Amino acid sequence: MKILIVEDDATLREAVQDTLLLQDYNVIAAQSGEDAIVQLKRHEFDFIVSDVSMPGISGHELLNYVKEHFPHIPMLLVTAYASVDKAVDAMQNGAIDYLVKPFEPNQLIELIETHTCKAPVNHDEPVAVDTGSQHVLALARKVANTDSTILISGESGTGKEVLARYLHQYSSREQMPFVAINCAAIPENMLEATLFGHEKGSFTGAVASAPGKFEQANGGTILLDEISEMDLGLQAKLLRVLQEKEVERIGGRNIIKLDVRVLATTNRSLIDEVKAGRFREDLYYRLSVFPLQWQPLRQRKADIIPLAERLLKKHSRKMQKQNILLDESAKQVLLSHAWPGNVRELDNAIQRALILQSGSKITQTDLGLSGEHLIDFEPNRNLAIAGADKQCLDNESAFEEIETANISHEALGNKSEGIHVDLKQKEFEIILDALRIHNGRKNKAADHLGISSRTLRYKLAKMREMGMDVDSAIAAIR
């Protein structure tokens, strides 16, 4: 796979180039937007990673050029400022995602893997040692090569997306795109345009036309992650697209024929959502033609150690550590832990342990499952969300400001270091405090913070994406 990197800062350009070369990507680097256009005319690229602010042609201008001349190439924008506005703009203009500097090499690699039809670098099958899990994989192999719509359910972090990718890999669509979209992590007002695409000028800020995820997945597979979070209005539109097998971009006149295999995941009981009137029954039946379900990790204990060993291998390689093993005390604690955050929590625990361990073994203490390494909630600060803090959280728009780089740090009890990571960390602590006050109940915590439950879920999903150990932290509250 060939990737074009566009970055005017030579040091960062080389660092990104090295990161991607280490992953066996074929990389060409351009030092400006102008240079990128020359390279685009010379080579066939599969993916573009571009800085936003550069002298001359900016990342946004380059994005417009790419959308016009090379609309099939996914483009990721990188910027120094944590602003949701800019993220929304960029994504409305057709960027597939948005990365804020400074970022970890793994964040970039994961985004590239998620947004390209390329299967993960590691072609390993999902770990399934427990008989229940083996049964799920056997069923998945049987239905993979049909066009059935599949609804994958399971608690958060059980491996639903892993199973969806497996279904795609085992299907005849394997060489075609696999496009995943998390319905909970995209602001409600952007979801329709993201799914179905839009034409230039169809709404404020739509400065260029962009294909939707359905179009991008044409010939391949689309994964509608956390489908239960889609609002009823959009559910009706989705149903129509699935029935008619065609899509019309927002503001567009052309009908685009679709040949897309649809997979959906949910961590809620969709049938309960139907009963509660929050999910359309007709859409439910259309999506759940073939249901598959991962059990929570605590109910498939035979998977725990093999999964831990797989994750250990994966992360050791990334951290350039060799021959690290789990000792007996670590295995015991892994087997007795309840894993409310499922495999994702296990993944986080292994990464944390690899950072903390010394020598050739990981011990029970390195795993920190009793909470000794969890994020410091600063209990003494006791954010009863009073005074200045309360003012910041009084209403949703004020809360949204926390996402921007412009918020005054003083208002949040300034620690003065960093911008984005510090701000996110602060926001995370505020959310955790609210969750602690309400014993982990998200709806109550959202009310307390003066935001909607959806915004809270969106923020938690974003934090997970940033690598924050959200599930362990929430689990520790309960």
Ligand SMILES: Nc1ncnc2c1ncn2[C@@H]1O[C@H](COP(=O)(O)OP(=O)(O)OP(=O)(O)O)[C@@H](O)[C@H]1O
């Ligand atoms: N069977 C498995 N084999 C190997 N890795 C797994 C397996 N299941 C899950 N993982 C790893 O666990 C993490 C969480 O998996 P995944 O994102 O698929 O969960 P999910 O159920 O889709 O989560 P969510 O509901 O929060 O979206 C990923 O890092 C994934 O690679």
